[in-house]
Amino acid sequence: MTNKELYSILDLTRDASPEDIKKSFRRLAMQYHPDKNKEDDAEEKFKEVSFAYNVLSDPEKKARYDSFGMEGIANEGANYSDFSNFGGLGDIFDAFFQGTASSQKQTNLRGTDIAVELQVSLEEVHEGANKTIHFEHNIACSKCKNTGQKNGAQLGECNECNGTGEIRRVERQLFGQFVNVMSCSMCTGQGKVVTDPCEDCSGFGIKLEESTKDIDIPKGIRSGQKIRISNQGNSGIRGGVPGDLYIHITVIEHDIFKRIEDNLIYEMAISVPDAIIGFEKGIPLINEEKKHKMKFKPGIQHGQLFRIKKKGMPRLNTNTLGELIVVANIIIPKKITNEQKKLIQELGGTLTVDSKKIPDELSVLNKFGVDFE
Ligand SMILES: [Zn+2]
Ligand SMILES: [Zn+2]
Structure with missing residues (x-):
């Protein structure tokens, strides 16, 4: 355990905002990560910084620390060694910053593809044709700008994980204590949830809509072939790319x-x-x-x-x-x-x-x- 002031480890004062804490940790973790910094005390400093961030980024732990100092978090089970098994820098930021730039791909889910069946006559395939199709797909809710939150406001912090995206449980066992880290199921590890759902889409950020589209039938297409129309499938979640629309062609059997x-x-x-x-x-x-x-x-x-x-x-x-x-x-x-x-x-x-x-x-x-x- 450190005797140093956790705020000073992060180069901060006690009035630091959550954003300041995050920024400082990012900067210092980069500076001291053993992958980047080969100085003797880098690893020790890195662990200190990580520990300070772990406490100060957690509202509950931070409150106890603010009131009781190290005594307040003494039973937490958290100590430097919890941070000694981290992998590369990417892992660190993934672990601490769920929902920010390093994990964009998780938060912005691509929409799913949809398929529409379309029957065309042999004459249409011979000459080429333009057909109108009707289909249903999920589109981004314009009222909440695809966020699900009323009027497109910022998402709220997940109560389950206090916005960290992780659930940490300390297990005490015969040989010591283990910190079990799991992705938060409430917010699927995002740290953010819809707290004030948009009325139009019930907080999903997307809604089912009937659409029509004119499709050019290329000359010579055969039964079983597909026409792909990019980005016309279901809308992505929270700004994710839409899926594609596939038109499955069946050529109707001809009389002669x-x-x-x-x-x-x-x-x-x-x-x-x-x-x-x-x-x-x-x-x-x-x-x-x-x-x-x-x-x-x-x-x-x-x-x-x-x-x-x-x-x-x-x-x-x-x-x-x-x-x-x-x-x-x-x-x-x-x-x-x-x-x-x-x-x-x-x-x-x-x-x-x-x-x-x-x-x-x-x-x-x-x-x-x-x-x-
Ligand atoms: Zn909406
Ligand atoms: Zn959560």
């Missing part, structure tokens, strides 16, 4: 087109005679009134593909377009009349099929890419 990556697929039904003798047909295009006229030569095979360049979907973030792929589906009737049967039999007699030699390009097995020994 299917999509494979950036290509569109159009399944065309073809009758047997058409497949044999060929035909002309207008193929529907996405976002175009006029059909794409196509001539199909005789001898179309089931599953044959026809490609129309640049009539597919835009490739995201490029100026290029995929293909429209027309798939030939030859429809074999399952029911026919007796008359049709007769006609087909007549026709059948004139068509010959070489069952021994199927040309490679017509082989179904070739399409599967199967190798045989």
